[in-house]
Amino acid sequence: MHPARRGIRSRIGTAELAVATVVTLTAALALVFFYAPLEAEQGFLQKIFYVHVPLAIVSLCGFVLGGIFAIAHLRTRRAVWDYRSYVSIHISLVFAAATLITGSIWAKGSWGHWWVWSEPTLVSFLIVFLLYATYQPLRFAIEDPERQARYASVFAVTAGAFVPLNFIAVRLSTAYLHPRVLGSTSNLPGPMALTFLVSLVAFALLFATLCSFELQMKRTRAHVRALRRRLSFEGAASRAATSSRSAAPRLPATAPRSGGLA
Amino acid sequence: MAFLLGVLPALPLGKAGRYVAAAYIVVFAVVLIYVAIMALRLSRMERELGELAEETTVVEAEAIEPLVEETTV
Numbered sequence: 001m002h003p004a005r006r007g008i009r010s011r012i013g014t015a016e017l018a019v020a021t022v023v024t025l026t027a028a029l030a031l032v033f034f035y036a037p038l039e040a041e042q043g044f045l046q047k048i049f050y051v052h053v054p055l056a057i058v059s060l061c062g063f064v065l066g067g068i069f070a071i072a073h074l075r076t077r078r079a080v081w082d083y084r085s086y087v088s089i090h091i092s093l094v095f096a097a098a099t100l101i102t103g104s105i106w107a108k109g110s111w112g113h114w115w116v117w118s119e120p121t122l123v124s125f126l127i128v129f130l131l132y133a134t135y136q137p138l139r140f141a142i143e144d145p146e147r148q149a150r151y152a153s154v155f156a157v158t159a160g161a162f163v164p165l166n167f168i169a170v171r172l173s174t175a176y177l178h179p180r181v182l183g184s185t186s187n188l189p190g191p192m193a194l195t196f197l198v199s200l201v202a203f204a205l206l207f208a209t210l211c212s213f214e215l216q217m218k219r220t221r222a223h224v225r226a227l228r229r230r231l232s233f234e235g236a237a238s239r240a241a242t243s244s245r246s247a248a249p250r251l252p253a254t255a256p257r258s259g260g261l262a
Numbered sequence: 263m264a265f266l267l268g269v270l271p272a273l274p275l276g277k278a279g280r281y282v283a284a285a286y287i288v289v290f291a292v293v294l295i296y297v298a299i300m301a302l303r304l305s306r307m308e309r310e311l312g313e314l315a316e317e318t319t320v321v322e323a324e325a326i327e328p329l330v331e332e333t334t335v
Contacts, residue, residue: 045278048285055289098292102285109281210296217303224310231317 003203014216017209024202026196036195038206045109050195052102054203055095056125060163062092062207063132065158070153082249084147085156087214091207096129131159140247164220218248
């Protein structure tokens with residue numbers, strides 16, 4: 001297929017995802033505030049649940065996805081998998097930060113404290129967040145792009161395996177105050193369960209849209225760099241610009257394109 | 263809109279309402295900041311592309327010049 005046509009197809013993919021995200025997010029907000037009933041114990045404060053929990057689930061799944069992409073990179077040595085892993089972890093980190101902030105706001109309203117250090121769910125999520133916060137500095141510390149991609153993939157696989165282990169360990173612990181969501185969703189009343197599921201789909205779509213958008217941006221940037229390299233026979237300044245150090249993976253200009261994560 | 267305004271006052275905007283509003287504002291602010299950063303990067307890339315287009319025009323002009331001279335000689 002002609003590169004320009006592939007580009008158009010890819011852009012349409014992101015645009016469709018964006019439209020689906022806006023529609024689903026609007027529907028989720030409408031359901032949260034105008035359809036879902038007030039919870040008996042927590043009242044209006046429970047509305048935070050519809051944004052906090054989907055964010056947490058999507059971010060943890062994104063970290064695992066980053067690990068899966070990293071396995072694909074280690075197996076095939078194709079830079080595009082490293083790119084996908086990097087973008088997945090990057091967006092998951094943003095979602096995880098939002099999870100921590102919304103969780104703290106909920107804790108303040110519900111428990112009267114911004115943070116409870118004795119609560120395993122909170123601390124374990126913070127550990128996962130801090131673990132992944134070292135991903136970017138790790139990449140930036142390694143100058144050679146090949147080594148950077150390899151080491152980052154090993155990190156992503158190890159940390160990705162830690163996420164479900166950590167989740168299981170926390171669920172096995174008995175002393176917790178944090179409400180359980182997975183496993184108890186079936187006990188939610190119908191309107192609440194529907195609202196939660198729509199919110200979860202909305203945030204999953206938001207994640208996919210942002211990933212697709214960032215992948216497309218980075219791919220275009222790689223092409224601009226490749227073009228600059230081709231023209232750089234004339235000036236040393238442009239050569240210096242293309243050899244600058246970066247934490248982001250470097251895609252070869254001939255890397256295969258795709259519209260989304262897969 | 264009139265329907266929304268009619269429904270909104272029914273929301274409990276007391277203490278719990280403030281926390282809920284804060285949580286939702288944080289989430290949308292995070293997304294907004296992310297999109298703003300991406301927009302900045304996009305504008306930088308557009309500038310780079312413009313520079314590249316200019317460079318290409320210069321290179322093409324330089325490549326054509328000797329050919330024109332040859333044909334006129």
